[in-house]
Amino acid sequence: MSVLVTGGAGYIGSHMVWELLDHGEEVVVLDRLSTGFDWAVAGAATLVVGDIADQELVENVIREHEVDSIIHFAGSIIVPESVSDPLGYYLNNTVKSRSLIESAVRCGVRHFIFSSTAAVYGSPKHFPVGEDTELRPESPYGTSKMMTELMLRDCAAAYDFDYTVLRYFNVSGADPEQRTGQSTKGATHLIKVACETATGKRPHMEVFGTDYDTPDGTCVRDYIHVSDLVNAHYLALKRMRNGKGSLVANCGYGNGYSVLEVINAVKDVAQKDFEVRVSGRRPGDAVAIVAEAERCRQELDWKPRFDDLNTIVEHALNWENKLARRNRE
Numbered sequence: 525m526s527v528l529v530t531g532g533a534g535y536i537g538s539h540m541v542w543e544l545l546d547h548g549e550e551v552v553v554l555d556r557l558s559t560g561f562d563w564a565v566a567g568a569a570t571l572v573v574g575d576i577a578d579q580e581l582v583e584n585v586i587r588e589h590e591v592d593s594i595i596h597f598a599g600s601i602i603v604p605e606s607v608s609d610p611l612g613y614y615l616n617n618t619v620k621s622r623s624l625i626e627s628a629v630r631c632g633v634r635h636f637i638f639s640s641t642a643a644v645y646g647s648p649k650h651f652p653v654g655e656d657t658e659l660r661p662e663s664p665y666g667t668s669k670m671m672t673e674l675m676l677r678d679c680a681a682a683y684d685f686d687y688t689v690l691r692y693f694n695v696s697g698a699d700p701e702q703r704t705g706q707s708t709k710g711a712t713h714l715i716k717v718a719c720e721t722a723t724g725k726r727p728h729m730e731v732f733g734t735d736y737d738t739p740d741g742t743c744v745r746d747y748i749h750v751s752d753l754v755n756a757h758y759l760a761l762k763r764m765r766n767g768k769g770s771l772v773a774n775c776g777y778g779n780g781y782s783v784l785e786v787i788n789a790v791k792d793v794a795q796k797d798f799e800v801r802v803s804g805r806r807p808g809d810a811v812a813i814v815a816e817a818e819r820c821r822q823e824l825d826w827k828p829r830f831d832d833l834n835t836i837v838e839h840a841l842n843w844e845n846k847l848a849r850r851n852r853e
């Protein structure tokens with residue numbers, strides 16, 4: 525029996541592979557290497573290079589590796605890019621997920637975990653945001669993920685199949701042992717960008733909008749350490765294997781930090797000042813979003829280990845320094 529990790533050469537997927545291997549699971553990764561890297565996949569996992577919508581390939585992999593569960597990370601992830609390329613996002617995130625789900629159903633895969641996002645909520649009026657809040661995505665990215673959630677709900681009702689939808693808030697940090705981290709080229713995520721600026725890879729960075737209705741005028745997010753996030757996936761897998769059925773749960777800590785607070789944390793931890801320029805709002809950005817995180821703790825018995833912004837930043841910086849050393853060698 526093995527677990528198929530789609531997008532396992534990417535940032536979060538490569539951490540998932542280590543989490544599964546650390547728990548003694550057999551792992552097969554399917555990734556087309558569009559934003560991921562073959563070297564990011566742990567050597568003990570099998571890497572198959574290909575697209576999730578190649579049904580012949582996917583179904584062969586499922587049968588050959590006796591896949592009982594799929595953890596589906598593969599997708600396109602940049603909110604503003606989805607605003608300018610909605611068709612690309614609906615294709616890669618929605619249409620291709622449908623194809624993967626169909627392959628799973630045809631091959632009798634029993635458990636499916638899906639990377640959803642806080643972006644399905646848009647900018648909710650009340651905080652923290654519980655799972656039963658109305659879904660009102662404000663970007664094609666969020667809508668593309670919401671549509672996949674709905675397909676999973678309907679498929680679980682029709683076929684012999686359980687699913688877990690995990691709605692991630694802002695994923696950041698890196699493996700504390702530095703076995704993997706975020707290596708994305710041309711990264712757009714705030715903590716990654718700030719760490720690249722702190723380590724001199726970028727001359728300066730920008731703050732997108734200081735005129736929001738928030739305490740310091742910048743957007744507020746709930747940053748979750750990637751190692752805690754992938755641990756929630758492992759617990760969700762165990763829960764489904766124990767016959768507990770389908771689940772939709774937020775993955776965040778319930779703490780909101782503004783863009784400026786995050787940048788200051790990076791400056792403090794790196795002990796470095798760097799240039800920060802103020803620019804206009806970025807299309808598709810929600811104003812503020814913070815998770816109600818109780819369901820994940822209760823249903824999965826999830827006990828986060830890195831719920832601390834400075835620790836997240838420290839691990840992200842360690843990985844950035846490792847990448848910089850690697851590039852110099």
Ligand SMILES: NC(=O)c1ccc[n+]([C@@H]2O[C@H](COP(=O)([O-])OP(=O)(O)OC[C@H]3O[C@@H](n4cnc5c(N)ncnc54)[C@H](O)[C@@H]3O)[C@@H](O)[C@H]2O)c1
Pocket residue numbers: 530531532533534535536537554555556557558559560561574575576577596597598599600601616620639640641642691692693694695696708
């Ligand atoms: N990073 C975050 O803050 C965040 C937050 C919420 C949800 N998510 C979701 O988590 C998942 C993983 O995100 P990430 O940050 O690791 O991104 P990433 O870009 O590092 O990883 C995505 C991986 O999927 C692969 N991929 C993309 N399309 C594919 C396809 N059609 N077939 C095969 N492989 C394909 C890419 O090569 C890459 O390795 C995504 O689904 C994303 O929407 C991420």
Ligand SMILES: O=c1ccn([C@@H]2O[C@H](COP(=O)(O)OP(=O)(O)O[C@H]3O[C@H](CO)[C@@H](O)[C@H](O)[C@H]3O)[C@@H](O)[C@H]2O)c(=O)[nH]1
Pocket residue numbers: 601602603640641642643692693694695712713714715717729730731732733743744745783806809
């Ligand atoms: O150089 C930068 C980068 C970001 N930001 C701001 O920082 C905040 C966070 O942005 P970012 O790190 O890009 O994350 P989000 O746009 O919130 O989206 C992330 O978090 C979502 C969940 O909340 C996921 O679904 C997405 O995949 C993931 O990209 C936003 O207000 C951005 O405008 C800046 O001001 N400057």
